[in-house]
Amino acid sequence: MIDSKPPAFTNLNDYAKEDVGAKVLFATDDFFAICDNMLLRTEPEFIADKYTEYGKLMDGWETRRKRVEGHDWCIIRLATICTIKGLLIDTAYFIGNYAPKYSIQAAVLRPEDEAIIPKRNASIGTGATEDDFKQINKLRSDGWEEIVPLTVLQPGNEVTRRNYQKVLSDEAWTHIRINIFPDGGIARLSVFGEAMPPVPPPDQLIDLISMLNGGKLLGFSNGQFSSPKNLIKPEKSQSMADGWETARRLDRPKVITAYDNGTITSPGEEYAVFKLGFTGRVKKICADTTQFKGNYPDTIRFEGVNLGNKEWEDSQDIPWKTILGPVKLSANREHWFDSDTDAINHVRVIIAPDGGMSRVRMYGFVESNEIM
Incomplete structure (x- = not known):
């Protein structure tokens, strides 16, 4: 058609x-x-x-x-x-x-x-x-x-x-x-x-959010220049087009100021919601700003939830729980963080106030009740 x-x-x-x-x-x-x-x-x-x-x-x-x-x-x-x-x-x-x-x-x-x-x-x-x-x-x-x-x-x-x-x-x-x-x-x-990959053994560390393991984008606030769907690709990005980049927020202040910890005071944030390929416990998180040198986000935080078999809807009141951050980012590099979450199957990636990044990795172990 x-x-x-x-x-x-x-x-x-x-x-x-x-x-x-x-x-x-x-x-x-x-x-x-x-x-x-x-x-x-x-x-x-x-x-x-x-x-x-x-x-x-x-x-x-x-x-x-x-x-x-x-x-x-x-x-x-x-x-x-x-x-x-x-x-x-x-x-x-x-x-x-x-x-x-x-x-x-x-x-x-x-x-x-x-x-x-x-x-x-x-x-x-x-x-x-x-x-x-x-x-x-x-x-x-x-x-x-x-x-x-x-x-x-x-x-x-x-x-x-x-x-x-x-x-x-x-x-x-x-x-x-x-x-x-x-x-x-x-x-x-x-x-x-x-x-539809086979369920890995419980002792195998995998990227739970990767598109090759069944991760998928469900919704997002802004994708003016490129979609957050790119964040879960398996290979390193080759350009800014191969990442997630939002528009510049119009509510940013005339003059940027910062808190004592170095994060800026600009209001607002953008988000992307993903369903993980398997319900699992996340042990390592990577926020990769490679290729984004003058337009990376100031901070990032991750929220997770286990919705069981329920489908995510943007209008729902989801009991999100912070699993990392907010943490400050820098230009053109991978940022690795330790994590130890409960079993989750949905993640919300939140950047503030706007900007772009290339990849997200969430390495963890599949929850045992998914192993048949």
Whole structure:
């Protein structure tokens, strides 16, 4: 479907980005532009006069015009096992060369299944060889579960480029197969869902808030420049765009003053609420302001609560309990703190008065009653 307003499922984590661990394992053809470009988080670009020895340079996946039987397809390993609630197929700048139709299949693969896939050579001007096809056919991916049937795509003009697709399935998957019919280009792919990792043993220290362990953003006060959803990505951020940055509060005083402890007296604060992947006891907390040098928050505090099986709602009177802070922050560095919380499954991250940070880590142990 085509919609000017992103659907609600786009608030979920995107498990088809290379910076969180997704990877292209196989593609039938990479002639004009390699399939791996679809997993980039950057916005697609178009350089009008840029060509390669194979043709026009495009920022996405573009196959050659098919002159043999069949259609093009690829296999992608998602960042972790997850349910899929919706997709975005972005055809930006692919106007006379976009893939006119697509479908998506999904499967759960074991390491020995993945070992069947031939080693990938991701470079333009190439395509799968006859031997590659003989090998990949052993995987029988054409028989995987179809989660998106044959669906029409729209061209990459600004008003039609974002092709959203809701997925009605509660199954968890590790790999997807994207079929395009018969050939053409796609700029970017997003797969929105919820991680469904196995419950770790009780003595294993894990990042309870990480998106790979099932952590997810539920709500926030301000995300003017970038969403707090970025805070729970597994890798270090590469720029300020890959973090959480709020607008400057308009109620800040004309002249900034400070208390004796060095924190500033500016009023106001901003917050983000997360559900942890597992109910657990937090032992270590990291507040990372890397990349934020002139716009980091003055202080941060963390609140936690165990809501059991209840769903968080912003309108509820939640009995939040402070588990850390407020503590003063500084620019462009990781801040590590010891912690010893009760069992919690929701966290509220509160910065004052505003600003930006790149990551939050909350290492702890899963509560024993979640271990089956």
